[in-house]
Structure formats: C-alpha cells, structure tokens
Amino acid sequence: MNFKNTREFAQQLDAEDQLAAYKDEFIFPVLNGRKAIYFTGNSLGLQPKRAQSYINEIMNDWGALAVEGHFKAEKAWWDYHERLAAPLAKVVGAKIEEVTVMNTLTVNLHLLMVSFYRPTKNRFKIICEEKAFPSDQYMLASQVKFHGFDPSEAIVEVKKREGEHAWHTEDIIKKIEEVGDELALVLIGGVNYYNGQVFDIEAITKAGKKAGAFVGWDLAHAAGNVKLELNKWNVDFAAWCSYKYMNSGPGNASGVYVNEQYLNRKDIPRFEGWWGNEKETRFLMEPEFKPMPNAEAWQISNAPVMAMAPYLASLSLFDEIKMDDLIEKSKVLTAYLEFILNAIDDELGAANTFEIITPQDRGCQLSVFLHGQGKDLFDYLMKNGVITDWREPNVIRLAPTPFYNSFEEMYEFGQILKRGILHLH
Numbered sequence: 001m002n003f004k005n006t007r008e009f010a011q012q013l014d015a016e017d018q019l020a021a022y023k024d025e026f027i028f029p030v031l032n033g034r035k036a037i038y039f040t041g042n043s044l045g046l047q048p049k050r051a052q053s054y055i056n057e058i059m060n061d062w063g064a065l066a067v068e069g070h071f072k073a074e075k076a077w078w079d080y081h082e083r084l085a086a087p088l089a090k091v092v093g094a095k096i097e098e099v100t101v102m103n104t105l106t107v108n109l110h111l112l113m114v115s116f117y118r119p120t121k122n123r124f125k126i127i128c129e130e131k132a133f134p135s136d137q138y139m140l141a142s143q144v145k146f147h148g149f150d151p152s153e154a155i156v157e158v159k160k161r162e163g164e165h166a167w168h169t170e171d172i173i174k175k176i177e178e179v180g181d182e183l184a185l186v187l188i189g190g191v192n193y194y195n196g197q198v199f200d201i202e203a204i205t206k207a208g209k210k211a212g213a214f215v216g217w218d219l220a221h222a223a224g225n226v227k228l229e230l231n232k233w234n235v236d237f238a239a240w241c242s243y244k245y246m247n248s249g250p251g252n253a254s255g256v257y258v259n260e261q262y263l264n265r266k267d268i269p270r271f272e273g274w275w276g277n278e279k280e281t282r283f284l285m286e287p288e289f290k291p292m293p294n295a296e297a298w299q300i301s302n303a304p305v306m307a308m309a310p311y312l313a314s315l316s317l318f319d320e321i322k323m324d325d326l327i328e329k330s331k332v333l334t335a336y337l338e339f340i341l342n343a344i345d346d347e348l349g350a351a352n353t354f355e356i357i358t359p360q361d362r363g364c365q366l367s368v369f370l371h372g373q374g375k376d377l378f379d380y381l382m383k384n385g386v387i388t389d390w391r392e393p394n395v396i397r398l399a400p401t402p403f404y405n406s407f408e409e410m411y412e413f414g415q416i417l418k419r420g421i422l423h424l425h
C-alpha cells in the first residue's frame, strides 16, 4: 500500500477500517485531560467496558446465592472455567479439549515442566533463546537445579549473530541438531518480548521433536497477537498470560494448551488436585484421582472465578472478531506505524536518531532503538500523551493493537515524536 504521512490519509484508513468501532468497547487512560495514545497493549491490555458487568454478575451471585452460587448461579462457579476453553481454542488454533485456564503464567509453565521436563542422565538439556524473559530464565534454572543438574551445563541458549537484532531459524535448528540426544526440552517465547520477533513455531517444534525432545512455548506476547495453529503444528504444550494482548486485567489467569496426544495418558506425570478430577466424581471426595479427559486434568485448585470473569468478557470480544480479521488490520496498522517512523526519520535528516530493531517476522510490536535521546524522549512522549514502554538500555517498545488503536493515532504519534526529537536535540 502507498501510505502517506498526513492526517487526511490516516483518517481515510480509519474510515475504511471494519474494526474501527471496537475501540468504543474499551476504556482509555486520560493524560493531561486527553485520551492517551496507548502503545502498551503488549504489557497490559486496556479494560473492555463489558468486563465490569461480568465481575458484577459474580458479586451479585455471591451476595444473593452465597455457597449455592457454585451450582445455581447462571454461570455456575464450579465449572466457570470451562466457558473459556472454546473461544480460547480458536485464538490459539487448538482443539477445545486441549485448552484450559488456570493459575498464572510462570506457575503454569512450572506445572507443565513437571510433565514435560523429565531429565535423565543422558538427556537433560534445555534449549531456549538468549536473554529470555527473566521469569522464564528463573523458571528454567530452578527446574534444572530441582532435578539435580547444573544450569550452566543444562541450559543452552541460542544466540543472535554478532551485531544483529534478531534470531535466525536455521541457527535454532542447527543448535537443536547439535545438542541432539542430550536434548530434553525446547522452550522459547513464541514472540520475543524485547525485539517483537515471531519465531517459526512450526519449524522449530518439528526440529525439536525430531531430536526426541518435548517442545513447549511461552506465548505471553503471541496469544491474541499473531496467528497460532498449536494443534496443527504439533506443539506439545504452551501457556500464556491473558493480561497483555488478551485484555483480561492485571496479573490475570493464564491459558494452557496440552496436545491431545497427552490426554488420558497414565505415563505422563503431573501435579494433581481436585479440580483436575473428573466432574462426575469430583465431589464424592474419593481417595483415588480420576483425571479429566482433557487439559483440565492439569487443573489443581478450584477456579478463581473473579479473575476469570474479565477474561471471559474479553474472550467474548475475540469471539465476535475473528483472529484472521484482527491480524489483517494489525498488519496494516503496524506497517503504517513503521512507515510513519521512517518518514519522520527522513524528515529529520541529520538529526535521525533511531532504528527499528523488529524483524519482518513480527506481530504488532515495533521495538525502536534510540541512538541519541534515550530516556528523555520516553519521558517527553509520556508528558505529551503517549504511553510507551521503556526497556534498558535504550529501547522503546510500541505496540499498536488492532482492537483499539487507530491510524490517526499513528500519524499523531509521528508528529509528537518529531517535536520531541527536535526539542531534545
């Protein structure tokens, strides 16, 4: 598409946008009396207006029905979480029985590693990306130590090439082949939180499984952002948080995927609790555990319904828009932001001071490396109504989300950015 860096052109794109009305479904923060330009949906998605009524429903049922709410509420609490599986399965490309919602992300990855990281003397290594999200690094190292291995030996990080900002799929596959029959697990963030790169989940999963390892994915920055086909790609397991692109609220419940081939299996160990027990006998309180025939077998405690309510609200929006339509808008919106950034860079000429480090394999996030101004520019943007996110040493992350960001905001942001750079120069 031939973009133009003008307000009229941006407004025209908004007028043609089939999803434009959805921004009215969200509540925007206000800075200096004006609706903020919100670029941090990759960190905490905005609140869907309908979330409030979903929470109120539980508060009202709790008040009116008290303990009876477990079974008599219209959305009964004892199986409340089951309502999330069908819409969520569509978002991640899974079968309904492969998906459930429970706990929070790092907790779930630990629980999944109980099943899918069972190192032996010869096969104990884990491949991940270098500088993985810190929580993932802590998780992997503590799991390795728990099993009596040394993280410096067991954890193999795939590095970026010297001077480059993104990973090459072939380097990851080469590393998988190199580690070979010592490889127990591949666990990578599907979309890198720092540079916004989308990994080739299908090819990497295939290579990992060929080497005889389990392959799991942390989809924190992928769920609700990029096209996922977890079942088709034969991914073993995955988990994601719901408060980033999935707009479910701060610190909220995490989605889990377990490939259908591991359901109903006695040879896959797991940490268990009563909510993983089959529904028919759950409240008979019998001594023997009878697992649910689906991913719910990994459930442990009774569902925190208060947290699930806004997730269910948000999923009702995802169910109205199809992921494919959301992604289609996302691609144009991000391409337009990229165009605006490059146009501003050109206009500034000698003063140009930034570089997009996100590769073309991307979702909606663009990470911009600032060569000059650094944190002052980030502060300037915030003071001028733009909420972005700062990562050391010098990166601003911009995530225009197709649900609630407009094309005109991309134009507006470009103007503020240009003024900021000239002001600080």
Ligand SMILES: *Cc1c(COP(=O)(O)O)cnc(C)c1O
Pocket: 104, 105, 106, 107, 133, 135, 136, 189, 193, 218, 220, 221, 241
């Ligand atoms: C945001 C994020 C997390 C957060 O984990 P929580 O357990 O929800 O706090 C973990 N991993 C990645 C890759 C993330 O981006």
